[in-house]
Amino acid sequence: MIKYFKPSIFVFSTIPFLVITYKIFFNKLGPEPVKEITHFTGEWTLIFICLTLSMSPLKKLTNFNYWVKVRRMLGLFVFFYASLHLFTYIGIDYRFSWQPIFDDVVKKKYIFVGFAAWVLLIPLTITSSQKMMLLLKQNWKKLHRLIYVIAILGSLHFIWLSKTIYFKPLFYFVLIIVLLTLRINFKRIFEK
């Protein structure tokens, strides 16, 4: 059974991609199709960030080691959906007209943090292989803590682009804060 665990997580992770592809080709995107693709890929990026961050708390909670084994793969899906999200914005929405895109990145704080989060995902993606893990040794863990920063930037991106924080932006923000708080070793802090 256990050998199917990782492959099935992989298959589940591709479902959002299949759904949005289906919607694009069968015209099921509603009145504002480009916004729909942008929001869909953006929200799934956040969901995968949350999933990635839930793996080690889940391991502690369930005493089931395999959660952490799929963590890197889920992280790669974060990059995959984030890149689709970015491509939708640059390619489909703005059709590669670089001037307005450049203006947006510099002037609009929500675009700036979103773009920054995507850039920070690049080193994590490049160093995601087993080989790189061995090569970087202790530094690998330190480098991959960047996901905490990325998670916060991603959630700010959502809050700042929305007209109101109710309810989804608030939901993801709280969820990410909870997932990050679970990592703080309170015992150690109190002993100090």
Add this chain to the structure above:
Amino acid sequence: MKKFKYSEITPEKIYKNRRSFIKSIGLGASSLAISTIPFANKSFANERDKLTSYKDITTYNNYYEFGTSKGDPYRNSQIFKTSPWDISIEGEVEKPIKLSMEEISEMFVSEERIYRLRCVEGWSMVIPWMGFSLSELLSKVNPTNKAKFVEFESIYDPTQMKGQRYPVLNWPYNEGLRIDEAMHPLTTVVTGLYGKKLPNQNGAPFRIFIPWKYGFKSAKAIVKIKFVENMPTSSWMWASPREYGFYSNVNPNVDHPRWSQATERIIGEGVWAPRVKTLMFNGYGDEVASLYTGMDLKKYF
């Protein structure tokens, strides 16, 4: 409110054919039929002025009283009670009045008014409203010489409007116009849509529509119109004064602090359709630019 018999309602297809017929007989004859609509006369040459479908207009709405996602208003407003409904006109007027919707529909004749709607979020529609100029209604009272602005208050009823159970905005929804803006012939009291009764999700029974301003200025389900001396603080100004100004005229040169207003997406176009350039005053500059001569529109956004 006037009840429409089913037979009186024009199906969307016929409605659209009729429009293309009017289009085909040319500007001369058509301007006879719809000469009261400044925008319509100019519209024929432009592909971007194709009417948005009834379905999109009635299922894709920003109406936070019924929820913050676009489909919520349609889903959550169907049992909203729009009758009986009274509108009071009060404040700095010699004699305040209160009118029922029945009285209003008897007093004023609605006509078809095709206007473009530009949302502050960067999308737009073209909507065939039914309505009459707000100035006709406001002329039923005599404002005192203190009156400088008109404030619009929407209904507060959290039992029927579940969005109002949360502090999403400073309920009840509040909007305002300068008196000359409110008296401008383009400022419309909306009573219908596509020749039908106005659906609840679009602001029934009584909403206003100001075509040269971002959509949120056009308050829905209004119960109170108040003449006031000082500039009112609208709900959106109250939520974020830096982002939403009192005027909120459509202006491609003044960006919303968080997103650009230079372009917009037309609702109902396919996924591969490009953005189009947003027009100053949403294309109604000839009619309304004179209201703002000498004003720095960057400062008074």
